[in-house]
Amino acid sequence: MSTLTRKARSLLLAAVMLPVLGITLGIARSELHFARSQEWSLPVAGYDPRDLLRGHYIQYRLNLPTDEGGYCSDDAPNCCLCLSRGEPVSISRLECSLASSCQGMLRTEYLPQLQRYYVPEARAKEAEDKLRSADQAKAKLVIALDPNGKPQVRELLIEGKPILP
Amino acid sequence: MKLEKKLEEWQQAGFIDAATAERILTHERGVARPVVLYAIGGLGAVTIGIGVISVVAANWDGIGYRTKLAVDLLLAAALAAGIFFGEARRSTLLREALVVVYYAFTLASLALLGQVYHLGTPDWVALCTWSALTVPLMLLGRSWFPALVWAFGLGLTYTVGAAAWLDTLPWGSGDALAIALSGAGATLLLAIGRVPWLVAQRAQTARVFYVAGWGCVLGAGALLPLTLYQSTTYGTHPALWGPALCVGLLAVPAVLFHLSRPKPTKLAQVGVVALLVVTALSLVLGLCIRHEELNLLGALLQLAFLGALGFTTAQLGMLRTFQLVTALIALRLLVVYFEVFGSMLDTGLGMITGGVLTLLLAWLWKRKSPALAAQLRRVEGA
Numbered sequence: 001m002s003t004l005t006r007k008a009r010s011l012l013l014a015a016v017m018l019p020v021l022g023i024t025l026g027i028a029r030s031e032l033h034f035a036r037s038q039e040w041s042l043p044v045a046g047y048d049p050r051d052l053l054r055g056h057y058i059q060y061r062l063n064l065p066t067d068e069g070g071y072c073s074d075d076a077p078n079c080c081l082c083l084s085r086g087e088p089v090s091i092s093r094l095e096c097s098l099a100s101s102c103q104g105m106l107r108t109e110y111l112p113q114l115q116r117y118y119v120p121e122a123r124a125k126e127a128e129d130k131l132r133s134a135d136q137a138k139a140k141l142v143i144a145l146d147p148n149g150k151p152q153v154r155e156l157l158i159e160g161k162p163i164l165p
Numbered sequence: 166m167k168l169e170k171k172l173e174e175w176q177q178a179g180f181i182d183a184a185t186a187e188r189i190l191t192h193e194r195g196v197a198r199p200v201v202l203y204a205i206g207g208l209g210a211v212t213i214g215i216g217v218i219s220v221v222a223a224n225w226d227g228i229g230y231r232t233k234l235a236v237d238l239l240l241a242a243a244l245a246a247g248i249f250f251g252e253a254r255r256s257t258l259l260r261e262a263l264v265v266v267y268y269a270f271t272l273a274s275l276a277l278l279g280q281v282y283h284l285g286t287p288d289w290v291a292l293c294t295w296s297a298l299t300v301p302l303m304l305l306g307r308s309w310f311p312a313l314v315w316a317f318g319l320g321l322t323y324t325v326g327a328a329a330w331l332d333t334l335p336w337g338s339g340d341a342l343a344i345a346l347s348g349a350g351a352t353l354l355l356a357i358g359r360v361p362w363l364v365a366q367r368a369q370t371a372r373v374f375y376v377a378g379w380g381c382v383l384g385a386g387a388l389l390p391l392t393l394y395q396s397t398t399y400g401t402h403p404a405l406w407g408p409a410l411c412v413g414l415l416a417v418p419a420v421l422f423h424l425s426r427p428k429p430t431k432l433a434q435v436g437v438v439a440l441l442v443v444t445a446l447s448l449v450l451g452l453c454i455r456h457e458e459l460n461l462l463g464a465l466l467q468l469a470f471l472g473a474l475g476f477t478t479a480q481l482g483m484l485r486t487f488q489l490v491t492a493l494i495a496l497r498l499l500v501v502y503f504e505v506f507g508s509m510l511d512t513g514l515g516m517i518t519g520g521v522l523t524l525l526l527a528w529l530w531k532r533k534s535p536a537l538a539a540q541l542r543r544v545e546g547a
Contacts, residue, residue, distance in 0.1 A: 003255070016244075016246075016267075018298055019245070020242055023274045026278045030281075056280070113286075
């Protein structure tokens with residue numbers, strides 16, 4: 001069937017399998033992140049009602065203490081949030097070297113990535129209505145936080161239930 | 166004009182006989198068929214690619230995320246297998262079409278990963294990953310269509326990446342870098358188009374990149390004079406190193422043109438140097454020096470650019486492009502008088518002068534075209 005040499009066949013196989021490998025590695029990386037992470041629920045403070053939905057993403061603000069009086073500011077390269085379990089979660093800012101002894105450590109450089117949540121196009125309106133009508137204090141973002149302080153969004157909860165069950 | 170009609174005209178004029186006309190028609194049909202085939206195949210492939218992206222964007226609501234990812238991986242594997250067997254069986258059209266579909270599908274899959282895991286990855290990271298993963302895949306394509314799609318994808322990745330980098334800089338400080346990056350982008354396309362392996366093994370891919378690179382250079386040369394229409398007195402000014410680097414990079418197309426095979430004539434090389442010098446002048450005057458509105462200078466530089474382009478295309482035997490450029494020069498001459506002169510009297514006088522110049526151009530064209538056509542035929546034959 002084939003007129004290709006063994007070497008040419010190997011190169012061809014590598015070329016066509018590289019994207020599959022890349023996608024597989026992407027899946028594996030995310031699953032591994034979840035496996036070695038702790039889950040934390042961060043309070044959602046609110047949103048701009050004029051700009052709640054941008055494209056496929058719901059945008060909101062996290063309820064974090066202001067960086068005044070903290071040990072570092074969010075845009076500093078080695079600033080982390082020190083998280084302690086409780087109801088609500090206790091959050092303070094520390095240099096990352098100090099925050100490593102906290103129950104949970106979140107690098108502030110990743111905060112912008114946490115302030116939007118993907119919703120499917122067909123259910124965007126439903127999600128938007130839910131978030132608008134819910135008591136904002138009861139909205140929470142569940143994140144998976146690995147030991148290095150890198151977060152990944154898991155879920156957006158409204159009154160303890162996923163925004164889109 | 167359709168070939169059949171043209172052949173009929175030549176036959177009636179006694180230039181060719183019926184048998185020759187038939188032979189020409191048979192030859193042209195044989196040559197033209199694959200182009201149409203590739204165009205239709207390519208169009209179908211792109212349609213499927215866009216369709217796949219739309220399906221992902223609509224997000225298969227109601228399907229569990231693990232199922233989505235499994236289906237995605239299965240589809241990717243099926244495309245990989247299709248290309249593998251298409252190449253092994255020397256099925257050119259299948260390979261070329263599937264390469265384009267798989268290229269778009271890989272981007273869609275990365276988007277799906279981002280959606281499923283709420284990754285929040287910046288766009289430039291996703292695009293760079295996509296471009297890196299698909300380099301070997303796109304090198305499997307041999308026709309112009311996958312090459313064109315690839316050049317577009319790489320251009321998009323470069324532009325989004327550069328824009329993201331510039332966004333991180335303080336306001337106004339990235340202007341010089343933006344100019345330098347624009348020049349570097351065009352140079353990269355030209356350089357890729359002259360990679361020896363690509364030229365030898367993937368001639369059409371190399372050609373698409375080379376032409377795209379020249380397209381960027383010529384586009385800049387044609388549009389940069391327009392920057393002189395805007396006063397820079399109150400605006401910020403880029404640091405000089407950006408435009409200086411860009412001017413330096415203009416040597417790359419000149420050198421690559423000089424080295425191209427078959428070796429271009431001396432006059433063609435002079436034409437290319439003139440084109441690049443006018444482009445550099447527009448860049449320096451438009452972006453490096455504070456100026457008021459310099460409409461006349463802008464118009465003259467644009468005319469000089471078009472003149473150099475016309476001269477170069479004539480030297481290269483590109484008859485149609487030469488004709489198009491000549492028409493553009495005539496049109497540009499008329500537009501100058503609307504732009505430059507203010508009062509009705511001035512505009513009227515300007516238009517009369519412009520009209521006379523245009524008629525002169527048309528007269529010269531008519532008078533000199535037989536000699537020019539003969540010269541072009543000589544260049545083509547050489």
